[in-house]
């Protein structure tokens with residue numbers, strides 16, 4: 364398939380190529396588009412065959428449900444049974460990086476929800492994403508626009524590398540601001556369960572919800588035969604080609620371990636800006652300053668892609684703290700490392 368690539372600046376939401384992409388979507392085609400979190404691989408959320416094609420293009424199991432993207436929080440009414448808490452959350456965090464699981468209406472085919480009677484709803488803030496949804500006039504079902512098994516794409520380049528030739532259109536809108544996927548919660552009245560941590564933290568959610576429980580699978584591995592609250596939790600997530608080992612310990616100990624290992628084998632080290640002056644080989648990648656969790660979130664997936672390209676024998680990274688946005692970094696890294704943590 365010949366993939367059309369439209370290169371746009373984030374503020375070019377009136378560009379005619381968005382209308383063209385929307386028409387292709389409405390005709391059952393697939394369009395990758397930027398959001399503030401990561402790129403999405405979109406199809407018409409009411410069209411079962413578009414959903415099937417999304418799974419095919421990604422190489423993803425079809426029981427792992429898709430998030431539907433809407434242009435305004437109130438559009439959720441068309442696809443799901445909302446609640447007072449949903450609207451309180453919407454007033455506080457939407458448009459933005461929050462996904463809410465709600466009971467689904469019949470407008471959403473089960474091909475989109477992987478057979479579940481609930482649907483994940485998200486209203487992204489990226490101007491191109493919102494313009495595309497508005498022009499399409501329908502919700503857009505979209506998983507992250509990576510091939511199954513590689514890290515979520517945070518730039519147009521990542522998407523082109525993974526999906527060129529597999530879908531109709533790629534809208535390249537440059538780098539995503541946040542860089543980690545949205546926070547996902549499930550509501551039970553005024554209580555929320557956090558299924559996937561993201562830029563909207565558990566503390567921020569506690570300002571609106573009476574109680575916020577963190578699903579055990581966010582930090583732990585699933586036990587044998589355990590049924591996950593979110594089907595995505597059970598799949599083995601992106602793992603670098605070389606084993607990834609997370610280092611736990613105080614700052615100096617971890618840096619000194621990295622320093623000692625850097626030349627011992629062909630190892631890739633994912634570190635902080637402050638450590639760069641001590642680490643000298645060609646396989647050192649910094650993801651930002653030690654205390655700048657937002658920058659680390661922004662850079663993490665690029666760093667993991669780069670780690671693969673550098674073709675090391677082993678990859679080391681810091682075990683992040685579980686505080687604030689740290690929990691989202693922890694969740695992505697612990698899964699990429701298959702829970703391998705070394706105390707130093």
Ligand code: TXA
Nearest residue numbers: 400402403428429481482483506507544545593594595
């Ligand atoms: O930031 C994001 O959320 C990005 C952008 C493109 O919006 N999308 C994204 O989609 O990360 P995806 O498909 O890679 O991850 C969606 C996760 C999966 O783990 C899936 O299992 C879960 O959401 N999910 C979707 N529908 C669900 C439902 N009804 N119940 C429980 N979990 C659900």
Ligand code: MG
Nearest residue numbers: 506507515544
């Ligand atoms: Mg994904």
